[in-house]
Amino acid sequence: MRVAVDVLGGDYAPGEILKGVAQALLTEEFRVDELLLAGPEALITAKLREAGVSDIPAVLDTDQVIEGHEKPIEGLRAKPKASVVLCVGAVKQGAADGLIAFGNTGATVASATMGLGMLKGIRRPGIAVTLQGAHGPFVLLDVGANPTPKPNHMFQYALMGSAYAEDLLGIERPRIGLLNIGGEATKGNSVLKETHAALAAGDLNFVGNVEGNHLFSGEADVYVADGFVGNMVLKVVEGFAEFLVRAAREQGESVREALRGMVGAAEFSEVGGATLLGVDGVVLIGHGRSKADAVLSALRAVRKDVDKGVNRHIVENLEAHREEEPAAE
Amino acid sequence: MRVAVDVLGGDYAPGEILKGVAQALLTEEFRVDELLLAGPEALITAKLREAGVSDIPAVLDTDQVIEGHEKPIEGLRAKPKASVVLCVGAVKQGAADGLIAFGNTGATVASATMGLGMLKGIRRPGIAVTLQGAHGPFVLLDVGANPTPKPNHMFQYALMGSAYAEDLLGIERPRIGLLNIGGEATKGNSVLKETHAALAAGDLNFVGNVEGNHLFSGEADVYVADGFVGNMVLKVVEGFAEFLVRAAREQGESVREALRGMVGAAEFSEVGGATLLGVDGVVLIGHGRSKADAVLSALRAVRKDVDKGVNRHIVENLEAHREEEPAAE
Numbered sequence: 333m334r335v336a337v338d339v340l341g342g343d344y345a346p347g348e349i350l351k352g353v354a355q356a357l358l359t360e361e362f363r364v365d366e367l368l369l370a371g372p373e374a375l376i377t378a379k380l381r382e383a384g385v386s387d388i389p390a391v392l393d394t395d396q397v398i399e400g401h402e403k404p405i406e407g408l409r410a411k412p413k414a415s416v417v418l419c420v421g422a423v424k425q426g427a428a429d430g431l432i433a434f435g436n437t438g439a440t441v442a443s444a445t446m447g448l449g450m451l452k453g454i455r456r457p458g459i460a461v462t463l464q465g466a467h468g469p470f471v472l473l474d475v476g477a478n479p480t481p482k483p484n485h486m487f488q489y490a491l492m493g494s495a496y497a498e499d500l501l502g503i504e505r506p507r508i509g510l511l512n513i514g515g516e517a518t519k520g521n522s523v524l525k526e527t528h529a530a531l532a533a534g535d536l537n538f539v540g541n542v543e544g545n546h547l548f549s550g551e552a553d554v555y556v557a558d559g560f561v562g563n564m565v566l567k568v569v570e571g572f573a574e575f576l577v578r579a580a581r582e583q584g585e586s587v588r589e590a591l592r593g594m595v596g597a598a599e600f601s602e603v604g605g606a607t608l609l610g611v612d613g614v615v616l617i618g619h620g621r622s623k624a625d626a627v628l629s630a631l632r633a634v635r636k637d638v639d640k641g642v643n644r645h646i647v648e649n650l651e652a653h654r655e656e657e658p659a660a661e
Numbered sequence: 662m663r664v665a666v667d668v669l670g671g672d673y674a675p676g677e678i679l680k681g682v683a684q685a686l687l688t689e690e691f692r693v694d695e696l697l698l699a700g701p702e703a704l705i706t707a708k709l710r711e712a713g714v715s716d717i718p719a720v721l722d723t724d725q726v727i728e729g730h731e732k733p734i735e736g737l738r739a740k741p742k743a744s745v746v747l748c749v750g751a752v753k754q755g756a757a758d759g760l761i762a763f764g765n766t767g768a769t770v771a772s773a774t775m776g777l778g779m780l781k782g783i784r785r786p787g788i789a790v791t792l793q794g795a796h797g798p799f800v801l802l803d804v805g806a807n808p809t810p811k812p813n814h815m816f817q818y819a820l821m822g823s824a825y826a827e828d829l830l831g832i833e834r835p836r837i838g839l840l841n842i843g844g845e846a847t848k849g850n851s852v853l854k855e856t857h858a859a860l861a862a863g864d865l866n867f868v869g870n871v872e873g874n875h876l877f878s879g880e881a882d883v884y885v886a887d888g889f890v891g892n893m894v895l896k897v898v899e900g901f902a903e904f905l906v907r908a909a910r911e912q913g914e915s916v917r918e919a920l921r922g923m924v925g926a927a928e929f930s931e932v933g934g935a936t937l938l939g940v941d942g943v944v945l946i947g948h949g950r951s952k953a954d955a956v957l958s959a960l961r962a963v964r965k966d967v968d969k970g971v972n973r974h975i976v977e978n979l980e981a982h983r984e985e986e987p988a989a990e
Contacts, residue, residue: 401845466904479842480850513808513892516730520889521809544896548904560849563842564890565897567873572898575795575877576905576923583919590912591920594905 341435352627430614509552670764681956838881
């Protein structure tokens with residue numbers, strides 16, 4: 333098992349990414365041949381040595397990176413040797429089993445989609461994140477790969493999310509909920525209505541529309557949303573959690589610590605990363621603000637994704653439910 | 662100043678609504694002639710007497726109510742004497758200066774829109790809620806009146822929200838942010854892009870797109886969203902706050918109390934209510950789960966709305982910025 337790591341993307345790259353990598357090696361959680369690093373070789377070697385690592389992993393040498401503010405497609409065109417592109421290439425060629433990138437999400441999605449291609453039958457990728465709710469972990473997707481999906485894309489998110497929750501969270505026949513602003517089947521825009529109709533007629537364990545106030549209360553194991561709503565929800569929760577932790581300063585250190593622990597389990601920024609589902613390969617999207625500890629969690633997460641082999645399961649799910657899928661427009 | 666109160670709508674109606682009304686009277690915050698109650702007269706009289714109120718406010722006697730699960734238009738058609746309809750009628754006829762309803766939000770919006778009409782020039786109403794962030798209160802609208810607004814509706818939300826924040830929160834030239842999934846002007850769907858273009862070219866204090874993680878960090882004073890996203894965001898925050906308060910049980914009572922206080926200021930369910938902007942009258946939408954204390958807060962809020970006379974300001978704002986408004990499609 334080998335993970336390609338984009339060392340250059342992310343708010344605290346390359347310093348914190350390399351600290352996380354160093355931790356992974358020094359604790360022997362990862363062997364040196366289990367990592368493949370994309371970034372400037374001299375800098376990587378120097379930083380890892382500094383951190384006490386003697387045996388340096390293989391490096392895909394580059395100093396090109398797609399910055400957070402760059403438009404993904406333009407960035408990819410201008411920088412053929414961008415660190416994320418090299419990671420995708422390594423997975424495509426079999427030099428790595430999965431990759432993790434902490435930089436420009438759009439560039440990671442575009443690069444992976446173009447470089448790896450889609451899983452057979454899947455039309456659009458979706459980003460799945462696992463959060464902790466009142467009754468344990470749940471999956472929310474899509475959190476930003478496709479802000480304007482069609483009903484058949486949404487249906488496939490349900491399929492992919494179901495396979496993911498089974499494999500990664502060990503939940504049998506995961507309950508699928510459609511994130512909406514009302515419980516009735518007639519709520520929301522036409523995409524939500526059509527998706528609801530297809531899921532209700534189909535064979536997945538669909539529990540219907542779920543409103544936002546029940547996201548954390550355990551009404552479903554997988555919440556399906558379009559990439560705009562999913563991203564908004566995820567970021568609002570993140571911002572609200574941060575706001576509370578800051579406000580807790582005035583309440584004293586014990587309250588702050590307790591709160592920090594509670595929101596950490598629910599917040600994406602504390603989770604290892606999100607998985608890009610639908611592409612033909614394992615791609616983990618790390619949070620841009622990851623520091624060394626989060627990098628280490630992300631490395632664990634991508635290893636788990638590789639080990640579980642959810643992609644085969646997704647393709648099987650798709651075959652089994654092909655008749656239920658709404659027609660492409 | 663007189664407020665019409667729908668006693669029959671809401672999860673804890675009529676009991677908690679009447680308890681709140683009783684508090685308002687017993688504490689002399691409201692005089693008896695400042696309230697007008699819509700609901701079953703005998704029951705209202707009995708309950709208020711029971712609570713220690715001797716001088717009973719005037720009642721619009723009815724036992725018709727539009728339940729939370731009813732479709733607004735169908736409910737309004739079937740129940741011409743629904744409590745919310747009587748409240749709207751009282752405002753329309755000048756028997757009350759404003760109304761508050763805790764029941765079916767869609768029915769309140771539809772009834773107010775049809776019964777009061779729109780403010781001159783305003784095309785669609787929007788629901789504005791005030792929450793507490795890191796740097797004080799901010800306004801979020803629309804939180805559910807119109808899930809699929811056009812750019813000109815969104816532009817008018819900005820105008821209305823600006824007037825509202827000036828009048829109700831005392832903020833001069835409020836900073837207007839467009840809730841979006843990225844900071845760049847090109848982010849989001851076509852409605853967001855067109856709204857962004859119009860606001861950027863116009864004369865309101867527009868600060869651009871704001872991502873969800875900055876909702877509580879004080880980047881803007883007024884956040885504009887479509888009714889789907891606004892409602893989802895509000896409910897997710899509510900659900901997350903509830904989840905945290907429950908989880909805090911395990912952390913001990915002091916943590917729980919501290920958290921309860923912190924999330925209360927940020928959460929809609931603890932705020933008095935949301936204001937329906939754009940209709941020709943003062944309409945407060947109370948949270949469905951309001952208990953007596955929240956009912957009292959809501960009564961205070963509607964009085965403040967009446968006193969501040971934001972509607973005149975909205976019409977003036979509209980006149981001043983008419984040239985900037987995107988064309989109706």
